[in-house]
Amino acid sequence: MFDRRLIVALAVLLALPAAASAQDWRTLSASRSVDGDTLLRVEVEYAAGRFEVKPGEPGTLYRTSMRYDDDLFDPVAAFDSGLLKLGVGGGNVRGRDVKSGYLRAAFSPDVPLELDLAFGAVEAELELGGLRILEAHIATGASRTLLNVSEPNPETAERVVFEIGAAQFEAVGLGNLNARRIEVSGGVGDVTLDFRGAPRLDTSVSVKMGLGALTLRVPRGLGVRVVKDGFLAGFDSEGLVKRGDAFYSTDWESAAHKLTVDIHAAFGSIKVVWVD
């Protein structure tokens, strides 16, 4: 089985330049103006390439642009009754240049959003700062994802879910997300959750990790409570005090906002890093 895979891999490598040059690239862009919309639900399924999300200009409900291999993928860019479906699906990406493809999406800063993003072998940059996030479900496959919340979310995100496959995932500024509950489930990978920002409410975080490294970057002044249930997972609890089954920051009782983290990890390492 391995020999055959090796031969296939070598053949793919040799055929890659020829295949890449033969690809028929297509660019599809779509945009829509705000027309009394009160909610935008977004569903994205993106298999391979580069994926970017950012806030758009006021008055425009969404603005997307995608570049894809026309021979390989079927594009989806459909809007109906407040639901925007985006993505490219189908096709066997073996031996094809998929890195040159992209999907860029900008959403209205004025209309509340429910995001459901799923992507595979993708390099993703998601800027959620400036958007009104009500709910987000982000599922990544084998990808590298940088999620940034550079500005406070004017809405309250009731539930934010990150499903991380074999990936490098970094979420920065989660304090700005104003999320009541964050759920993270990771397979194999390197996950960094940065809780800097301007939190307006207490946040509960649940992390389920298979194999990998989890880093929690916590700003000083935020009350932190960590409950860890791990199997062969090391825990670097610097700056935390153990009381009962949980680890607490020294200012837990007096902190204006509190972060509760429940971690279930099988293998790997868990690290808490304090940041200013």
Place this chain on the structure above:
Amino acid sequence: MLRTASRTVGALAAAAFGATLLWAGPALAAQGAGADQSAVDAQSGADQTAVDAQAGADQAASADAPVDIRSSQIALSRDEARLQLELAGGQVFTLAVREGQAYLDGTSLGRAARSGALDRAWRELLEQAMDTPNADLAALLEVWDAPSSDGVGDRLDRALEAALRGQTPAAALANIAGTAGLDPAAQGSDSVARLLDRINELESTVEKLEDRRVSVEARAASRGGRSRGPFHNVGEAFEGIIGLLVTMAIVVGIGFATIFFGGRKYLEGVADTARRMTVRSLLVGIAGSFLVLPAFFLGIIALVISIVGIPGLLVWVPGFPLAVAVAILLGYLGVAHAAGEAMAEYRFRGSEWFHRANSYYFLVSGVGLLMSMFFAAMVAHMAGRLLSFIFGLLMFFGCALTWAALSVGLGAVLISRGGTRPLGREPVADEGLFSEDGNV
């Protein structure tokens, strides 16, 4: 797919018949509905067109400012440059330059050669439009002027302007046809010719697909009729899991036999060395694996050169590879034992350790742990292409883990001289456990 292509051919044939009756864009909507119905629809379409044209002309006269664009969609590829606009009034316009023709809502406006002036200008416009917000898009589109080498660009330009004035596509078409002095009959025959070309093209596609189907069926037949159904991957994964279980049973069986027949202290010696000197064992193991072949051949050469050692080749040639294989196996079992022991230390507390912790248990749990990635990979394989990358990744990690275990094991065997001199274990004197100070 074949069925779809055949259906399209039929629909186009019907459309060609309808189009010969009267050239008008909307009349083509009578596709596939039969000759009589086509004629009726064509007539009503023509009437509607005239009404729309009048309404459109009135609207154009009354409103100079472009209407708001509610949504836009732009597609650019090698063969097509398409703009679709949804206007505030609900009209949807699709303007495209595709495969050498310019189109308004699927109706040809004339020839626009690939890479010609019109094609290039239209693409340039759409590229700019892609980066322009909807609020500014109308202004951008309105100021566009087509290259004036022929009438097609002019028609496309006027179609675009008609769209921005809020006309319906039918009205815009009628306007263009009227003012450009196009001969509907000539256009009709041109459309029919193109439709016939398209029919021929689709027929050849159908033939190609038929050929492909035949070859695929032939290939399937040559494979003994095996088809890749939806449960194919599940079947393969189960095969893989059973294969892994058998491998695990063999490895564990060899380990049990080693323990049972007195090899326990050697196995534990290797395990202790591997556990307490993991990095050193790994490095020695890697070095050892590189030196195995040179050592083997050097040994042969030395025995041959010494002449008296030539009979020793009878032992060396089969014995050395066998010894290496035994060392690798013992090393792997030792690492599995060490992994199992580490896991048990983590899991068991107090008296449970004494009830459950033993070499057999360590070995089973350790081998299971070392093979866990392969098991997980097989589970991922059940999902087929959906998780093929995860499958590949788990297989890779499984192989890497196995390689590391084999290297550490080989190194530990070499360092501990086959488990006879374990390093890293705290020396415990025989009398130390049970002797007591006699100062009572």
